[in-house]
Amino acid sequence: METIIDQDIVKMQALKRMKRNALALLGVAVLLFIIAIYFKIPMLQAFSEAAMVGGIADWFAVVALFRHPLGIPIWHTAIIPTKKNEIGENLGNFVSEEFLDREKLEGKLDEFNLASKASDWLSQEENADNIANAVAVNVIPGILKAIKDEDIKRFIQVQFKEKLEGVNFGNWVAVALEPLQKGDLKDQMLTNLLEVMSSELTNNKDLIRQKVKASTPFLSFGLADKSITEGVFNGLQDFLNEAKNPDSEVRIKIDEYIFNFLEKVKNSEEMRTKINDMILNFVGKKEVQDYINGIWDEIKLSITTDLEKGDDSSIKKSVSNLIQVFGNGLKEDAVMSNKINNFIKIDLLSVLMNNKKVIGDLISSTVKSWDGKEVSEKLELEIGKDLQYIRINGTLVGGFIGLIIYGVEWTYHYFVI
Numbered sequence: 235m236e237t238i239i240d241q242d243i244v245k246m247q248a249l250k251r252m253k254r255n256a257l258a259l260l261g262v263a264v265l266l267f268i269i270a271i272y273f274k275i276p277m278l279q280a281f282s283e284a285a286m287v288g289g290i291a292d293w294f295a296v297v298a299l300f301r302h303p304l305g306i307p308i309w310h311t312a313i314i315p316t317k318k319n320e321i322g323e324n325l326g327n328f329v330s331e332e333f334l335d336r337e338k339l340e341g342k343l344d345e346f347n348l349a350s351k352a353s354d355w356l357s358q359e360e361n362a363d364n365i366a367n368a369v370a371v372n373v374i375p376g377i378l379k380a381i382k383d384e385d386i387k388r389f390i391q392v393q394f395k396e397k398l399e400g401v402n403f404g405n406w407v408a409v410a411l412e413p414l415q416k417g418d419l420k421d422q423m424l425t426n427l428l429e430v431m432s433s434e435l436t437n438n439k440d441l442i443r444q445k446v447k448a449s450t451p452f453l454s455f456g457l458a459d460k461s462i463t464e465g466v467f468n469g470l471q472d473f474l475n476e477a478k479n480p481d482s483e484v485r486i487k488i489d490e491y492i493f494n495f496l497e498k499v500k501n502s503e504e505m506r507t508k509i510n511d512m513i514l515n516f517v518g519k520k521e522v523q524d525y526i527n528g529i530w531d532e533i534k535l536s537i538t539t540d541l542e543k544g545d546d547s548s549i550k551k552s553v554s555n556l557i558q559v560f561g562n563g564l565k566e567d568a569v570m571s572n573k574i575n576n577f578i579k580i581d582l583l584s585v586l587m588n589n590k591k592v593i594g595d596l597i598s599s600t601v602k603s604w605d606g607k608e609v610s611e612k613l614e615l616e617i618g619k620d621l622q623y624i625r626i627n628g629t630l631v632g633g634f635i636g637l638i639i640y641g642v643e644w645t646y647h648y649f650v651i
Contacts, residue, residue: 245615252622259629260289280640281633288632292625299621300610314613315606322601330594336587343579349564349571356561359554366554370541374549378534387527394526398517424488425478432474439467 263285270279297303298311314321355361435442443463477484498505516522540547564570586593601609614621 242615245619249615249618249622252619256289256293256622256625256629259626260286260293263289263629263633276644277637277640280636282636284636284639285629285633288635289625289629291632292628296618296621296624300614300618312610315610318604318606318609319602322598322604325601326594326596326598329597330590334586334590334593336583339583339586340579343575343583347575348578349574352574353561353564353571356557357565358561359558362554362557362561365557366550369553370547370550374537374541378537383530383534386530390526390530391523395517398514421480424485424492425480428474428478432471432478435467435470435474439463442467 263282266278267282267286269275270282294303298308299313301315302308302312356365473484476482477488479485499509537549540549544550564574
C-alpha cells in the first residue's frame with residue numbers, strides 16, 4: 235500500500251511540474267504579445283497571438299476531458315466523468331470484440347508455448363526454492379493457524395471409527411487363524427511358545443520363591459517356603475516339558491482346545507461377532523482415544539518444528555525438489571507439454587470465447603460502478619502529464635502557424651497589391 239501511495243505522489247508531482255511548464259510557455263506568449271504591441275513588431279505579434287490562441291485552445295481541450303474549464307458547465311466538457319457509463323460500455327465491447335478474438339489468441343498462445351516456459355522456469359533451483367519458501371513460510375503455517383485442532387481431531391476420530399466399524403475383525407481373525415489348522419505350523423508355533431514359557435519360568439524362579447514366601451505363614455520360619463517353591467516350580471516345569479511332547483496327553487488336550495477354538499471362530503458367527511465387539515470396545519477406551527487424538531498433535535508439532543529450521547527444513551527441500559522434478563519431467567515429456575498447451579489453447583480458450591460477452595459486460599459494469607470524479611482524477615494522474623505536451627505543442631505550433639499566415643499575408647500585400 236505504501237509503495238502505491240509513493241508512486242501516486244511521484245506522479246502527482248510530475249503532473250504539476252508539466253502543468254507549470256505549459257502555463258509558463260503560455261505566459262511567455264502573452265509577454266511576447268505585449269512586447270510586440272508596445273514596440274509595434276508585426277511578425278512577433280502574429281507569432282504571439284497564434285501561440286496564445288493555440289495554447290489556450292489546447293488547455294481548454296485537455297481540461298475538458300476531466301472537468302469543466304474554470305468550473306463553468308460548458309456543453310461537451312468534463313467528458314470522462316459525465317460519459318463514464320458510455321466509456322465503460324465501449325471499453326467492454328472493445329475488449330470482448332478485439333482482444334477476445336479466437337484467431338488472434340490462438341496465434342499468441344502458439345507463440346507463447348506456456349508448457350515450455352513453465353518447465354524452464356520451474357526447473358531452475360532458484361525459482362523452485364522461492365516457491366518452496368513461500369509454501370513453507372506462508373501457505374503451510376497459514377493453513378495450520380486457520381484450521382482448528384478440535385475439528386481435525388474430531389475428523390480423525392470419526393474417520394477412524396467409521397473405518398473400523400466397516401471392518402469385520404471376526405472374519406479377519408478366522409482367515410488369519412485358518413492356516414494354523416493345516417500342516418505343522420500350529421505344532422511348531424505351540425512348541426516355540428512352550429519353549430519361551432519354560433525359559434521364562436526358569437528365569438523367574440526367584441520371583442516365584444518370593445511370592446510363595448509372602449503367602450506362607452510367618453511361623454513356618456521359611457521351612458515351607460523352599461519346599462512349596464520347589465513343588466510349584468517343578469510341577470510347572472514338568473507340565474511344560476510334557477506339553478512339548480507332541481504325543482503327550484497334555485499336548486493332545488491343548489491341540490483339541492485350539493482346534494475347537496479355531497472351529498468356533500471359523501464357523502460361529504456369534505464367536506466372530508464377540509471378537510469384533512471386543513476389538514471395537516478396546517478401541518473405544520479412553521487411553522486409545524487419547525492416543526488417536528495425539529496423532530494430530532504429533533503431526534502438527536513435527537511440521538512446525540521442521541519449518542522452524544528455515545533452509546534446512548526437510549519439507550521445504552522436498553517441495554523444492556518436487557517442483558524441480560516436475561519442471562524437468564515436463565520439459566522431457568512432450569505428451570504432457572502438448573496436453574497443457576492444448577488445454578490452454580482449446581479448453582481455456584473455449585471458456586473465454588463462450589463468456590466473452592460476460593467478460594465485456596463485467597468490464598462495462600465495473601467501470602459504471604466507479605465514481606465519475608474519482609475515475610477522472612485517476613486517469614488524469616496516469617495520462618495528464620503526457621497531455622500537457624499537447625498544450626505545449628499547441629502553443630508552439632500555433633505560434634509558427636501564425637508566422638506562416640503572417641508571411642503569406644505579407645507576401646500577398648507586397649507582391650500582389
